[in-house]
Amino acid sequence: MVGTHLLDALQYVFDPLTLLFIVIGTGFGLVGGSLPGISSSMSVILIMPFTFSMEPVQAIVMVVAVYVGGACGGSISAILIKTPGTPEAIPTTFDGYPLMQKGQAGTALGLAVTASSFGSIFSAFMMMLAAPLFASVALKFQSAEYFALAVLGLSCVSSIGSKNQARALVAALIGLLIATVGIDPISGVQRFTFNKTFLVGGIEMIPVIIGCFAISEVFENIETYYRRDATVQAGRVSMKLLKFSEMFKMWVHFIRSAIIGTLIGILPAAGGTIASLLSYSVAVKSDKNPERFGKGAYEGIIASESANNAAVGGSMVPTLVLGIPGSGTAAIIMMVFILHNLRPGPLLMREQPTLLYALFLGIIIASVLLFLLGRFIAREFARILKLPYPMLAAFIIVMGIVGAYSLKGSYYDVILMFIFGIIGYLFNKFQFSIPAFVLAFILGGMAEKTYRQQLIISDGNFLGVFMRPISCIVLIASIIIFISPSFKHILKAFSKKGELVAK
Amino acid sequence: MKKTLRILALMLICMMIVPVFGCAKKQEFPTRALEMVIPFGVGGASDISAREFGKYLEKYVKQPIKPVNKGGSGTVEGFEYALAQPADGYTLFELTTSVIMKESQSAASKKFTETFDPLVMMMTDFQILCTYKGNEKFKTADELVTYAKANPGAVKIAGISAGAADDCTQSTVAKGLGIKWTYVPYTSGSEIKAAILGKEIALVQDKVASILPLLQSGDLIPILIFADNRVDIIPQLKGIPCISDYGISGIPISWRCIAVRKDTPKEVKDILFKACSDTFNDPDFKAYKEKEFLNIMDVAKTPEAISKVWQAELKAYTQFYKETGVIK
Amino acid sequence: MGMALGFNGILIIVLSYLYWTATKFLDTTITTDYWGGDGFPRLVIALALILLIYDSIVTYKKLQRNKRENLQEKDVFEKPGLKLLFTGVILLALYVVIVEPLGYMITTALLVFIFMKAMGYKSNFWALIYTVILVAATLMIFGYVFGTSLPRGIGFLRELSFYIY
Numbered sequence: 001m002v003g004t005h006l007l008d009a010l011q012y013v014f015d016p017l018t019l020l021f022i023v024i025g026t027g028f029g030l031v032g033g034s035l036p037g038i039s040s041s042m043s044v045i046l047i048m049p050f051t052f053s054m055e056p057v058q059a060i061v062m063v064v065a066v067y068v069g070g071a072c073g074g075s076i077s078a079i080l081i082k083t084p085g086t087p088e089a090i091p092t093t094f095d096g097y098p099l100m101q102k103g104q105a106g107t108a109l110g111l112a113v114t115a116s117s118f119g120s121i122f123s124a125f126m127m128m129l130a131a132p133l134f135a136s137v138a139l140k141f142q143s144a145e146y147f148a149l150a151v152l153g154l155s156c157v158s159s160i161g162s163k164n165q166a167r168a169l170v171a172a173l174i175g176l177l178i179a180t181v182g183i184d185p186i187s188g189v190q191r192f193t194f195n196k197t198f199l200v201g202g203i204e205m206i207p208v209i210i211g212c213f214a215i216s217e218v219f220e221n222i223e224t225y226y227r228r229d230a231t232v233q234a235g236r237v238s239m240k241l242l243k244f245s246e247m248f249k250m251w252v253h254f255i256r257s258a259i260i261g262t263l264i265g266i267l268p269a270a271g272g273t274i275a276s277l278l279s280y281s282v283a284v285k286s287d288k289n290p291e292r293f294g295k296g297a298y299e300g301i302i303a304s305e306s307a308n309n310a311a312v313g314g315s316m317v318p319t320l321v322l323g324i325p326g327s328g329t330a331a332i333i334m335m336v337f338i339l340h341n342l343r344p345g346p347l348l349m350r351e352q353p354t355l356l357y358a359l360f361l362g363i364i365i366a367s368v369l370l371f372l373l374g375r376f377i378a379r380e381f382a383r384i385l386k387l388p389y390p391m392l393a394a395f396i397i398v399m400g401i402v403g404a405y406s407l408k409g410s411y412y413d414v415i416l417m418f419i420f421g422i423i424g425y426l427f428n429k430f431q432f433s434i435p436a437f438v439l440a441f442i443l444g445g446m447a448e449k450t451y452r453q454q455l456i457i458s459d460g461n462f463l464g465v466f467m468r469p470i471s472c473i474v475l476i477a478s479i480i481i482f483i484s485p486s487f488k489h490i491l492k493a494f495s496k497k498g499e500l501v502a503k
Numbered sequence: 504m505k506k507t508l509r510i511l512a513l514m515l516i517c518m519m520i521v522p523v524f525g526c527a528k529k530q531e532f533p534t535r536a537l538e539m540v541i542p543f544g545v546g547g548a549s550d551i552s553a554r555e556f557g558k559y560l561e562k563y564v565k566q567p568i569k570p571v572n573k574g575g576s577g578t579v580e581g582f583e584y585a586l587a588q589p590a591d592g593y594t595l596f597e598l599t600t601s602v603i604m605k606e607s608q609s610a611a612s613k614k615f616t617e618t619f620d621p622l623v624m625m626m627t628d629f630q631i632l633c634t635y636k637g638n639e640k641f642k643t644a645d646e647l648v649t650y651a652k653a654n655p656g657a658v659k660i661a662g663i664s665a666g667a668a669d670d671c672t673q674s675t676v677a678k679g680l681g682i683k684w685t686y687v688p689y690t691s692g693s694e695i696k697a698a699i700l701g702k703e704i705a706l707v708q709d710k711v712a713s714i715l716p717l718l719q720s721g722d723l724i725p726i727l728i729f730a731d732n733r734v735d736i737i738p739q740l741k742g743i744p745c746i747s748d749y750g751i752s753g754i755p756i757s758w759r760c761i762a763v764r765k766d767t768p769k770e771v772k773d774i775l776f777k778a779c780s781d782t783f784n785d786p787d788f789k790a791y792k793e794k795e796f797l798n799i800m801d802v803a804k805t806p807e808a809i810s811k812v813w814q815a816e817l818k819a820y821t822q823f824y825k826e827t828g829v830i831k
Numbered sequence: 832m833g834m835a836l837g838f839n840g841i842l843i844i845v846l847s848y849l850y851w852t853a854t855k856f857l858d859t860t861i862t863t864d865y866w867g868g869d870g871f872p873r874l875v876i877a878l879a880l881i882l883l884i885y886d887s888i889v890t891y892k893k894l895q896r897n898k899r900e901n902l903q904e905k906d907v908f909e910k911p912g913l914k915l916l917f918t919g920v921i922l923l924a925l926y927v928v929i930v931e932p933l934g935y936m937i938t939t940a941l942l943v944f945i946f947m948k949a950m951g952y953k954s955n956f957w958a959l960i961y962t963v964i965l966v967a968a969t970l971m972i973f974g975y976v977f978g979t980s981l982p983r984g985i986g987f988l989r990e991l992s993f994y995i996y
Contacts, residue, residue: 038977042545046977049558139701166886170842173879177849180872183577186688188666188829189856189868192849197576197583197610222919223912225950268693323716324696331693335551338712338794345716390950391961394943397923401939402969406979408544408574409584411931418923429907430838448871449690452864456687457659457703460865535993538980571980828857 009357012057013365021058022362025065026369030377032066033073034085036210037403040070041329048336056340057355061362063336064316067329068366069373071272071309072116075301076378079108080385081396083214083403087205087442088272088308091280093213094435095293095300102296105382106240111298112305113374114241115254117367119306122258123265123313124363127320128356131349134314135321138266143453144465146269148474149278150447155478156281157436168433175440178203179448186452198412205273207404207413208441211420212427212434214400218393219425225389242298253283253302261307265314271327272311274446277439279307285481294435313363320344320356532592532771536567539595539761540588542581542602544574552759552797553597556625559788563778568595578602579611586611586618590764592771595622598762600668600755603813607820608830616817619762620772621809623779626797628757630672630708631740632727633718635699644680644727644744647706651682658684660706661695669708671823672729672754679751699723710757712795715739729754730800737796755816756800760809776806833894834907839887843880850876918949934984934992940966970995 012018025047032043044066051059074089079096092112099108126134141149157172158165181192182202193199247254257279264275283303284293293300315326316333323345325331337344342352349356384395404417427434451465458464466472541553550572557568573581578601588594596619606615634641640658641647651658662669665688677684687704689695692713699707700722707714708729717723718739728734728745731752735741746754763775782788783804792798803809824830853869853876897904922945930938943962952958973979983992 032977035972035977037979038973042977045545045551045554139697142698142701142703164886166882166889170879170882170886173875173882174842174846176875177846177872177879180875183664183666184868185664185690186866187864187868188664188670188688188827191856191868191872192852194852197579200576200579200610201574219916219919222950223909223916225915226911227909268697269691318693318697322696322700322722323713324693324700326693332551339791341794343716346720346722347716388952390947390952393950394946394961395965397946398939398943398965398969401926402973402979402981405981406973406977408580409572409980410574410580411927411982412580414930415927418920418927422920426838430835452866452871453687453689455865456685462865535990569980570978 005353006357008354009057009361012055012354012358013061013361015058018055018058018061019365021054021062022065022365023369023373025062026069026366027373027377029066029069029071030073030076030370030373031069033070033089034076034377034381035403036077036083036085036214036399037206037406039086039206039329040067040073040088041332042406043070044329044332044336048332048339051336052339056337056342057358059336059340060333060342060355061358063333064312064359064362065366065369067312067333068116068120068309068363069370070329071120071312072113072305072370072374073377074308075112075116075305076109076374076381077399079105079112079301080378080382081214081392081399082217083396083399084209086272087209088276088311089304090209090213090273090438090442091276091304091435092301094280094304095295095297097213097217098294098296099298099301104296105385107242107298108301109374109378109382110241111301113370113378114247115257115302115305116309116374117370118254119258119261119309120312120363120367120370122255122306123262123310124360124367125313126262127313127317127363128360131317131321131356134262134266134317137263138268138318138322138326140470141267142468143450143457144468144471145474146267147447147450147454147465148471148478149264149267149270149274150443150450152474152478152481153274153278153281153443154440154447155482156284157433157439158482164431167431168436171427171432171434171437172440174432175437175442176444176447178208179441179444185445185449186456198410202445203416204407204413205442206407207417208420209438210400210403211417212424212438214396215417215421216424216428216434218396219421220428221389221393228389250299250302253299254306256286257283257303257306258310261310262314264307265311265326266317268318268324268326270446271315271329272308273442275311275314276304276308277442279303281439309367316359316363320359321349322346323348532774533564533566535593536569537564537593537595538571538588539568539597540571540573540581540585541597542573542578542585545572549597549599549759552626553761555791556597556761556782556788559785560778560782562785563781564775576610577605579605582611582615586613586764588764590766590768592763592767592775594764595775596762596764597759599759600757600816603755603816604668604671604820607817607824616810616813618765620765620767621806621813622761622763622772622776623783624801624803624809624812625759625761625783626792626795627759627800627802628710628712628797629728629730629734629800630710630757631714631725631729631743632676632706632708633699633714633723633725634706635702636722636724638705638724640705642724642726644749647726648680648682651680651684655683656685658682658706659687659704660684660708661687661689661698661704662708663692663695664688664690666824666827666829668755668757671820673708674823674826675754675819676727676729676746676751679746680749711737711740711799712797715796730756734799736799753815753819755819756812758803758812835890836887836894839883839890843883843887846876846879846883850880915950919946922946922949930982932985932988934988935981936966936970936992936995937984937988939969 029043032038044063047066074086075092077083077085078089078092079100082093082097084090084093096108158168184191260279261275264270280303283299284290315330318324318326319330319334325334334344401414404413454464539557541550543549554570561568573584585596602615641650695707698704725743730745731747733745803812853872856869926942940962947958974981983989
């Protein structure tokens with residue numbers, strides 16, 4: 001039974017025309033992903049009109065290829081110009097850009113592509129083998145569990161990006177505060193809008209991340225430009241793949257991040273961005289010496305990229321099985337289904353199992369293509385690094401402007417991007433951790449909203465989040481993770497005192 | 504430096520002159536591409552349907568339609584942008600009930616209904632109230648009313664964001680049914696569906712097209728239709744009561760319109776109106792709507808009727824916001 | 832480190848102001864909310880203020896110790912580079928103001944060209960070529976391929992832009 005469907009799917013997918021569409025889709029996704037402001041959902045929308053006249057399988061496989069490409073493409077600009085091309089690639093900048101500065105851009109890109117590829121293949125297998133099971137797990141996640149996940153992600157803020165823990169925490173708290181700007185999702189009240197309409201809708205993620213990462217970096221480089229070393233010339237960047245044995249040493253990171261990515265991707269209210277942030281947090285926290293992260297640790301890139309691509313397969317699970325899109329991009333892919341007279345939902349999987357296999361094969365082929373196309377696109381993109389700095393800086397600024405603007409066609413986003421550029425610059429100067437700030441900004445909204453939803457649902461029980469098993473376990477784990485470094489610190493201090501007294 | 508400036512100036516002048524000659528020929532409207540202002544970000548349902556409509560409209564205006572997404576400030580920025588463009592008919596404005604909602608809160612600099620005229624109501628949608636399979640407390644609207652009357656506030660109902668269309672609809676319905684339920688705001692339709700399938704909440708309202716697969720599989724059970732008449736053509740909704748069965752009326756339905764500035768010249772407006780109604784009747788566009796069940800409630804087909812719908816909704820929202828304390 | 836104290840001070844003032852704003856949020860009865868729109872922001876600000884004050888005390892103590900021991904401090908900002916930085920920031924501020932009336936093409940070209948000159952790029956010719964390529968490429972990729980409606984400017988410039996993108 002399974003065999004025949006798989007054979008059917010193979011026939012559909014290995015049609016030359018379909019393969020061509022997959023190649024085009026992956027390439028388009030990669031390019032779109034690498035451009036700031038063009039998210040994978042936007043790339044899918046733009047390619048959607050071309051899929052109307054295709055066969056259903058071709059159309060679906062092509063848009064999924066765009067999605068896979070987009071999830072990987074973000075890492076290219078994240079590593080090369082410290083501008084996450086998509087929000088999913090935010091944690092990739094933490095370690096990718098330092099690697100670039102050390103002259104290891106090629107290795108970083110190679111790792112990113114490998115991890116992306118691995119992540120999506122892993123999630124494709126998970127999707128095919130156990131979609132209905134995973135879908136039922138997803139339904140166990142309700143407000144309380146989402147709150148617990150947000151807290152888990154936040155638990156690492158004290159250990160990323162800054163030596164000064166108090167200031168890292170302040171940065172995170174400011175991030176949480178900025179997440180509250182706009183109309184409160186629960187009470188409908190306007191918060192910190194100061195009667196400005198452009199703040200009513202809240203502050204978007206893209207201008208903040210472009211500002212904090214890319215623009216602030218440009219500011220810093222401008223400041224130190226007067227003492228530049230004119231003799232340093234950027235060489236040709238080409239993608240370097242680590243040896244298999246070197247990769248294999250980090251297998252834990254590959255697999256763990258892929259699992260986290262798939263699981264988070266399945267949850268309808270959390271997509272690739274939260275997956276990669278969480279996976280990065282877990283990688284930092286489970287490492288023996290977390291100080292390595294943020295300075296160019298290979299594991300950081302793997303954690304981020306493997307998870308955000310694994311979220312692709314994950315997000316297709318509830319889309320197919322329940323008809324509930326697992327992410328914004330999955331919602332648009334669902335539109336493609338509908339426009340081809342296929343309505344995702346419990347019945348579709350029973351009636352057309354071939355589709356699932358075709359989708360699975362599509363993801364696998366697109367992931368393999370990432371190596372070929374990713375290498376090519378990264379090499380072309382890396383050419384700009386050879387430009388003299390004034391040109392490169394102008395390039396980054398223009399990309400930032402267009403990226404922030406194309407999000408909603410709003411000027412205020414460009415202004416906000418510059419403001420956050422200045423804030424990011426100052427934060428860097430005074431050691432307020434930017435990664436902590438951005439992490440809290442992204443997870444803050446989810447944490448507050450889900451906690452208050454839970455309050456309404458449990459009729460005002462402030463400890464309601466501890467009443468459900470999954471959320472209780474995750475919350476306790478995050479609390480332990482959060483206090484463990486300071487606890488070790490205190491223990492050390494005590495033992496020192498003890499030694500002194502003993503002397 | 505001087506030389507470069509000269510070259511630059513020359514280039515600019517060239518670029519300006521060429522199209523001026525192009526403009527000189529007098530032609531009938533439209534002579535260039537039209538802009539369709541979409542007051543939402545890229546990728547939402549409203550964005551996709553506007554783009555879809557634009558695609559078919561191109562056939563009738565014989566010029567490209569360029570979608571312009573202005574998603575800031577919950578439609579206000581898009582409205583302000585459309586308002587700032589010259590009233591020459593080259594700027595179309597897509598709107599949904601959110602624009603009317605913002606007007607009732609006086610969020611923009613001018614009132615929408617006073618500055619724009621409707622061209623077409625592209626599509627309409629209706630929502631249904633559902634509960635999950637195996638809900639022991641109630642399975643029908645009557646049982647819901649009895650249960651909710653006995654336990655006021657115990658029934659949790661989900662909707663998208665606080666103080667928006669869902670919230671307003673539900674408070675009207677609850678008042679009409681004489682019951683009290685607790686509104687739980689979520690941020691997206693998928694979150695809501697996951698919440699009801701996970702039994703976190705007992706009731707959900709959603710658009711028919713997006714919830715139909717779950718009705719077909721029997722995971723959700725429809726109990727009430729939020730529209731003025733029953734919908735028997737969809738098998739799963741056969742025999743399900745609608746709100747007018749309970750004597751409720753005047754809740755905002757869900758629709759998407761195209762509008763143009765009021766002070767646009769009449770000839771231009773007529774051309775646009777004709778193109779829009781041709782598109783509305785286009786068989787391909789109709790087929791697209793049928794797939795999504797966006798045609799069942801098509802009521803307002805003339806500009807006057809559309810204006811009437813807008814006015815009625817404006818009144819409903821204003822009253823709702825006064826009651827909840829958002830406006831004074 | 833004096834600078835760091837100053838920055839903490841600014842943050843404390845701004846956050847206190849925001850705290851005061853948060854106490855003025857409207858009250859609505861839209862949902863049965865148990866915490867209110869202001870609960871979370873006020874909690875967050877309060878925690879941030881406590882941490883900032885703690886950090887300021889620690890920094891101040893360090894500062895005193897450094898003074899006692901006559902330790903030379905590293906400057907936070909590099910003075911020779913600040914002039915260029917300010918020029919850059921002012922350029923960007925001007926850009927944001929004029930881009931709406933003048934449209935994307937002209938303004939961005941001006942920004943790129945002036946910015947490169949300000950950073951001391953020598954060749955006018957290459958600067959101009961690069962400007963044209965960059966603006967044309969972004970227009971092509973974002974405007975055509977990805978369908979972003981970049982600003983068109985007003986009046987005459989707006990009409991003009993329809994012939995280009």
